[in-house]
Amino acid sequence: MNKLIILFVLLSQIVFAQTKQMSLEDAVYGRYSYLMPKSINGFVWKNDAVFTQIADSALVAETVKKAERSVVLTLEELNTITGAQLRNFPTYKWLKNGMLQINSANRYAVIDSEQKQVVYQIMLPKAAANAVFCEEGKFVTFTKGDDLYLAFSNGDVKQITTDGGNGIVNGQTVHRNEFGISGGIFTSPKGNYVAFYRKDESMVHDYPLVDFMAREAEYVPVKYPMAGLKSHHVTLGVYNIESGETTFLKTGEPLDHFLTNVAWSPDEKQIYMAELNREQNHMQLNCYAVATGDRMKTLFEEESDKYVEPLYPIQFSKANPNDFYYLSRNDGWFHVYKYNIDGTLLKQITKGEWEVTRIIGFDKDEKNMFVEGTLESPLEKHIYKVQLKSGEVTKLSSTTGIHRGALSPNGTYLADKWNAKEVFGKTDLISSKGTLIRNLFEAEDPLKDYQLGENSLVTLKTADGETDLYGRLIKPVNFDPNKKYPVVVYVYGGPHSQLVNKGWHNGARWWQYYMASQGYLAFTLDNRGTLNRGRDFETAIHRQLGVFETEDQMQGIEYLKSLPYVDTDRIGVHGWSYGGFMTLNLKLKYPEVFKVGVAGGPVVDWSLYEVMYGERYMDTPQENPEGYKTADMTSYVENLEGKLMLIHGVQDETVVMQHSMKFLRECVKQNKQVDFFAYPIHEHNVRGKDRVHLMTKVSQYFFGNL
Known part of the structure; x- marks a missing residue:
């Protein structure tokens, strides 16, 4: 009986604790500050037996085998020997000769950490930018204005x-x-x-x-x-x-x-x-x-x-400087190839319908390569060891989630920094065989006091039934399956993006949790054209941006309509940049479905976008006039119904204001009502304290119209 009482009390405390609702300020400021899980700070391998990190305003070393800790250098000592007045321990790295190199603002210092002495310092002028430090040459290359300079250790x-x-x-x-x-x-x-x-x-x-x-x-x-x-x-x-x-x-x-x-x-x-x-x-x-x-x-x-x-x-082999490794999608998936300097392909090292997303490094004798990739699932990233001779792949990270590895200099150990849906952030020390040595850091849950809507992943199919699409649905707080709820779809949908994964909270934005706290369903889907799904999945959108992406997003809408608790008359959509383009696609092509849309920094006409990105996916307007016409959002203004707001940064150098102006002009010509808001001084997105103003405006637009 006493055990039941204790259990009841504990459960009551948990329920009572999780009653805090996410505010808009929490969603905006907290996501990248106080509501972001802490992580191990400044982890760097010093050598194969010792790693360092920043803790309590000091650089601390720890041995791999015995976990013995020692202070390398305190912030106070660093300021004393360099003459700096730093408030936090700066970015650092260990040089090949065992010296410590730190840089903060325009100061580059090489330090003998054992003697606690500065070997040399390089001070850059205040106007310096794009600085690159060279250990071997003892200099820093930097730009000032549009010219290039060298600053040497002797002060020249x-x-x-x-x-x-x-x-x-x-x-x-x-x-x-x-x-x-x-x-x-x-x-x-x-x-x-x-x-x-x-x-x-x-x-x-x-x-x-x-x-x-x-x-x-x-x-x-x-x-x-x-x-x-x-x-x-x-x-x-x-x-x-x-x-x-x-x-x-x-x-x-x-x-x-x-x-x-x-x-x-x-x-x-x-x-x-x-x-x-x-x-x-x-x-x-x-x-x-x-x-x-x-x-x-x-x-x-x-x-x-x-x-x-x-x-x-390319990455040159250290075992044989006449060979190199190259990461390419030549066979349809990002894989590692080995060539010699004559251009002869020696071997394709990794193969299969999965992506190698990063080469981490090699072991001492270069018999094994360590990579990150998506072999388990495009929703996950794991650490793998690949035997270079046989191509045999061994998964080293053991738990579902998003993993990133830092390899020791000789390839004996890895620091595995990872997170998962309910794992806020962990760093584990593992051997190159995948054996867990110990946990180095585990974050506390910064959202433990918040009441959040249920977050789940869904797998759908493209319209032809051939390809999987992954989505995420967040239900309102205190969800009642017998009620009907409005939906806000958050969309991006462009190349090099992935919004849905098996990382912390399935990759959700805190704003989506905020909308869930206000009684909305929050839905996101990664359509064709997005990341980590192979070349065919990405390049399907070539020369016809907005076509397959919109088709796939509508598969998500059909799924939502199948849910008995979705109010199908109250569906809205919001996105920025490519997501702004997709918001216009959905709102204008399916006006009967989307009651409200908020398009931020939207691409309206791809002929107004820049050469490198635009021509990759659309070719030139001269080569693909029909594709550009189909992707021009002004072509669909006549379909505009319901409520639509465009938002644009006045100083936008990525999607220039001309896009929104062109769209607004067409709305005026066709006597279509549309709302518009501009953010002075802001570029392609609204950052800093003004972002609360932005997300308040976006949220209230849905509150008032959806």
């Missing part, structure tokens, strides 16, 4: 380029961050050279943006290459630090092709680079001589009747 600063400005940009990202590009500086392995992008966008139209916050509104143009129009020209320069000379690779014509996946040979004599034609259907992996800039050879080519999208540079 050298300017590498002098032609920046007036449409010339050096050392920065190019091709609008497509093709896996995230930077424009590539330091050679031994630190003798710096390769860098040089972008000439002088031929690209100055797109008009206006700063309305100035005393007199100011014209602040940006370069925006639109589909089918002139695109910028990119070359790759190689700066020789000893001679002070720059050699540009002779990448030839046409000048508007794409250069990406830059990789140095281990001996610094060659640069390997993926080159893609503007049509994006033919890729060459080319090798260039560093000394002359001449093209030495084309190792291999990839072609497609749709598009080729190189995303990853």
